[in-house]
Amino acid sequence: MIPRRxxxxxxxxxxxxxxxxxxEFQQFVKKNSGRGTNCAMCHLHPDGPEGxxxxxxxxxxxxEMNQLNQAxxxxxxxxxxxxxxxxxxxxxxxxxxxxxxxxxxxMHPEELPAALGDMSDLDHDGISDAxxxxxxxxxxxxxxxxxxxxxxxNLRRYAFHLIMMVVATGAGLYGLNAILHWFxxxxxxxxxxxxxxx
Numbered sequence: 001m002i003p004r005r006x007x008x009x010x011x012x013x014x015x016x017x018x019x020x021x022x023x024e025f026q027q028f029v030k031k032n033s034g035r036g037t038n039c040a041m042c043h044l045h046p047d048g049p050e051g052x053x054x055x056x057x058x059x060x061x062x063x064e065m066n067q068l069n070q071a072x073x074x075x076x077x078x079x080x081x082x083x084x085x086x087x088x089x090x091x092x093x094x095x096x097x098x099x100x101x102x103x104x105x106x107m108h109p110e111e112l113p114a115a116l117g118d119m120s121d122l123d124h125d126g127i128s129d130a131x132x133x134x135x136x137x138x139x140x141x142x143x144x145x146x147x148x149x150x151x152x153x154n155l156r157r158y159a160f161h162l163i164m165m166v167v168a169t170g171a172g173l174y175g176l177n178a179i180l181h182w183f184x185x186x187x188x189x190x191x192x193x194x195x196x197x198x
Contacts, residue, residue, distance in 0.1 A: 041139070043086055064084040080095065122139050126157065
């Protein structure tokens with residue numbers, strides 16, 4: 001017997017259309033990048049949409065089930081999608097392409113980067129979401145990316161700060177050297193004075 005407080009969720013779960021993950025994208029990323037990825041690239045849960053864990057279908061409230069069904073009806077691009085089993089990257093894909101185009105691309109996952117374009121960078125790390133998809137890195141984690149590429153991006157991004165730090169360090173060392181030299185001159189003058197008086 002299902003407890004009463006879980007009845008709305010159980011009914012919504014029973015009425016919901018089945019949610020399937022799309023392993024074609026995962027397989028393409030692994031083949032293209034050599035990196036293994038899990039469902040967390042697009043889904044809230046790393047094991048995908050099916051199950052009872054947080055971020056999976058079985059854990060959704062009635063309101064979240066309604067959001068899920070609305071997101072599943074977003075067939076045309078440009079809609080504001082808030083699918084409770086998808087993360088920001090997954091929702092941005094459906095919002096930009098629409099469900100119809102997404103399902104067409106499913107058979108050709110190599111076309112997803114071109115369809116997304118290079119304008120979106122959800123984690124603001126300087127690498128577009130489409131490029132992160134191709135590289136098998138996470139579009140929502142600014143520390144996930146090709147290390148050499150992230151290094152170059154950060155060197156360019158923080159070049160002014162690095163130059164100022166070098167200048168400040170040099171000026172500090174010069175100033176410290178000048179102070180030590182001044183102190184040495186004072187000490188020498190004091191010794192000369194003592195020797196003159198002695």
